[in-house]
Amino acid sequence: MAQWLSDWLTLSPQWEWVAYLTVALLQAVILLALVMTAVALATWAERKVAGRIQDRLGPTRVGGRFGWLQPLADGLKLFTKEDLIPANADAVLFRLAPYLSFAPVFGVFMALPFSDGWVAHHFNTAAFFILAVLGLEVFGIILGGYASGSKWSLLGGMREAAQVVSYEVPLAFSAMLPILLAGTMDLVAIGEAQRGWFWNWFVFHDPFTFVAFWIYVICAVAGTNRAPFDLAEAESELVAGFHTEYSGFRWSVFYMGEYAAMAAVCGLGVVLFLGGWNGPIPVAEWLFGPASSTSPIVNFLSQLLGAVNFIIKCIIGVVFMISLRWTLPRPRIDQVMSMCWKYCFPLAALAFLGATLWVLMLPDGLLGQGHPKASTCEQSVMVTVERIETP
Amino acid sequence: MTGPDGMAILFWLFAIVTCGGALVVVLSRHIVRAAVGLILSLFGVAMLFLLAGAEFVGAMQLMIYVGGTVVLLAFGVMLTARRPLLPLSTTRDQWLAAVLLACPLTVILVQAALSYAPTDSVSAQVDAHSGVSTPVGMLPVTPARLGMALLGFSQDNHRPDGGEVSHGDSGYLLPFELISVHLLVVLIGAAYLARREVPSGMTPRDNQGQLQ
Amino acid sequence: MNVIPGVDPEDFSVTSETEVRTEELLINMGPQHPSTHGVLRVVLRTDGELVLEAIPHIGYLHRCAEKIGEKVTPRQFIPYTDRMDYLAGMNMNLGWALTVEKLLGLEVPEKARHLRVLIVELNRIASHLVAAGTYGLDLGSFTPFVYCFREREKILNLFEAVCGARLTYSYITVGGLMADLPSGWLDQCEAFLDQFEPVIDDLHDLLSVNHIFVKRTAGVGVLSRELAVDYGCTGPVLRGSGVDWDLRRDGDPFYTRMYRDYDFEVAVCRDGKYPQPSPPVPTEAVLGDCWHRFFVRMVEVVQSVRLVRQAIEKYRLAEGDIGQPIKLNQKLPPGEVYLETECPKGQMGFMIVSLGEAIPWRVRARSSSFCNLSVLPELCRGCLVADVPAIVGSLDIVLGEVDR
């Protein structure tokens, strides 16, 4: 694309980098717009779902009967609010923290495939990259808690540090199962490995992946700092935790980070466990024939259908997380930590072991129907073994 | 001379982030700001790894270093500096000594870097979007290959003296096992060291969980 | 204002801030904290998440109620009483009215008696609904709060139809009640009770038996029977510790005769069981912990519904009028009288010393929330920061009553 732009503008070779830069910025803006749309929809869904759960209507005024424009109104209100920086705070870090918390989540969407091949940058370690980048969000929150110069914020930041760092471990462990089954960390390949009917999805691959999926769900909720694991903000204990002193725009950036992280973990979970862009019924294959078909238009349509599938699954995930928030009380910090280390982590490790054994013992599945595999790992092993054993 | 390509732009961007972060670490007088500088610096390093074609290691850098180690450091800062933003006092003498030592070292290192001539000095011309341009006949560095290497399978398939490798010749199984044991020891040791007596007269009830 | 004997509050607010040892943190919880249920200020000395000490500082809502009582006649004082425990104004009115009636030797007609039971028990339901809802909120569960307030709103609608006010009623007065029920009110009230009873089960599902809720409350803030009695705790806090004591049954005869032909059970745990219908006690719960204090209120709601239903029947059958309020400047006989009534928060006692004039010489209010709050430092020692809202919430204090 950059090359094309460069040719079109007939740039001399010295100025080719301008084209690169322009294209990069354009792509970033598109991605940002996408993320912001997701965030806006998530906030709207949050208010609407909360309203319905609580026997209320939720927003109804702004933008017609269903309050579609509520996120816009909220945003406008937040932008016009007074922007306070407490006298005790470290102004530089205080300003920096919300952006440090939002930027990594944005980075996640760079590697997250929306459909077969619809991905901003095709990493071959995408799953790992996303897990790694998601873990960075915590630093902005710790920093915000520390820089606020408030004891409540400090407590919130310390809770966040302890909680998120702990939950990363079982989260990564449970995410390892699909990686193991697909034999690759490439999310596109993992998604493709679950093509076909819904029983090809990794969540239904064997009992262990099913367990791992629920561990992933718990850890994803905990890792994104959502209720019932919102101990870092815990409004009834720590006033508002790490964002006690934040207001207006900076506060909203924290929230954008939270909602974007929700969408991100849902997206990752969908690709890893719920078949990604493959619908429960292989409609796309019936309609458009097998993948990589001839016509680019057919290909595009099939990918579009995949993206719709993916987005619907993500929305279901987000709504599930929202309804959790409005149903459950909040556990205590020691309970959260012991749940992580005493239940989630050993269970995830056991599931990992079990899934390994399952693949070894029943390579063709329980019913012998077999599973489509990307099998790069196996290939790699075979190549290596052959190389070593053939002199 | 042609203009910088995509990789060059990104390299310079992240090189500046890395070095800027490092400078923040040295020049800031507040420990938390130093930690933020370290974050920036390590993040830049991770991105440089990605650019150099080491995707797995780059992600690892993000996860372990930036997400783990530095959060640990920040945690330490919070636990040990209750008064927000504890300034670090540095005397003039210390700075003098540091600069005196750093200057010759810098000169030597720069000399070494400049005098370095790659034996096969073919520099890369890589398209920023296709990522790694691997020569024919060479497998890309996938995590699978790294994993195989750690399990004792040689991946490079060549010995320094040019001979063919045999089983276990240049794998990393032993270091891998050693480091696993090492990690376990460290885990127990760190937990032992950081353990703290419950304040006297304070017995948290059993059902209220342990804090340590 | 210091509630711990022998400890000078200045010690904590000034000197120890600088002397405090490295890892200890002095945190001000309140008076603008979301879960201190008003303007309570608790100074927490914490070590990380562990609370070493919690000292409640009160007095932010002090309005000289007792002093005002010595400047106005008893009937003029009625509006001040329902500003004490503003969540249970009817009960406060009743307590004051009964005290003055005891001094006057006055007995209200049967119809007024049943109407009083009806109104007071409805208000008890409303108060316990607030307690349960905000307790859910304290533990991070927002939805039960909304459900509780929805139900309370219906009770307030009923009250509004009765006396025109939704919070500060001044409805029960010395010598009777201000007005009789409007027509059709009893049917509305019965309709409310019919639809309310299933909601109690919803609340049990969302709170009492919810796994996380039980984990958060069971075994937390255990108040032993002896400690509860020693500190003068009353009401659900006392019964949560397993003390079988309810003034409606065991109180002053002048008060208990109001309930004389009513059938209800005292909400207390006997042999590990609460009066039915109620879900079983979880095995983790220890008698006297936050869970029991919370659950006693839920059980009391059921009993209050029973009482309201009986009161409706009895009111319908009762003959006569609802009594005549005394004159505004009615002379009080000289003497001293003290009467405690069972309010939703505990035993609310009023004392009057009269020298024979229309205005009492001395008025004293014994507030249940005040005594219940005084046990907070004992309960919070060695708990976690997150347990402090759980404990404060389970004591169910109203600062208007604590500070008066």
Next chain:
Amino acid sequence: MFSPITPAHYLFVGIVLFVTGMICLLTKRNIIAILIGVELILNAANINFIAFSSPVLFPKRVPPLVLDGQIFVLFVMILAAAEAAVALAIALHFYSRFGTVDVDQGDELKG
């Protein structure tokens, strides 16, 4: 000079990290700041490892040194994490003992 990127470019970033890390070690007295300096130095070494084993910077080298460099970096990272954990535990212990994180205060050897 700006492009194309050669291993020397990476080396220069490594130099900056190394020197700043060393200055950090020498000038700071806070035990955690010293830890930060150590991390910088370790990263300087990592950059060199990656640069010399990069398939991008050495596209035509045979045999490729790809895995050796990367595996070394992995080991360094793991050791650095372990080191940070232990150092932090020591720092906390130090702090609770001396009430400060200034390493100059801890100059007595007796326990």
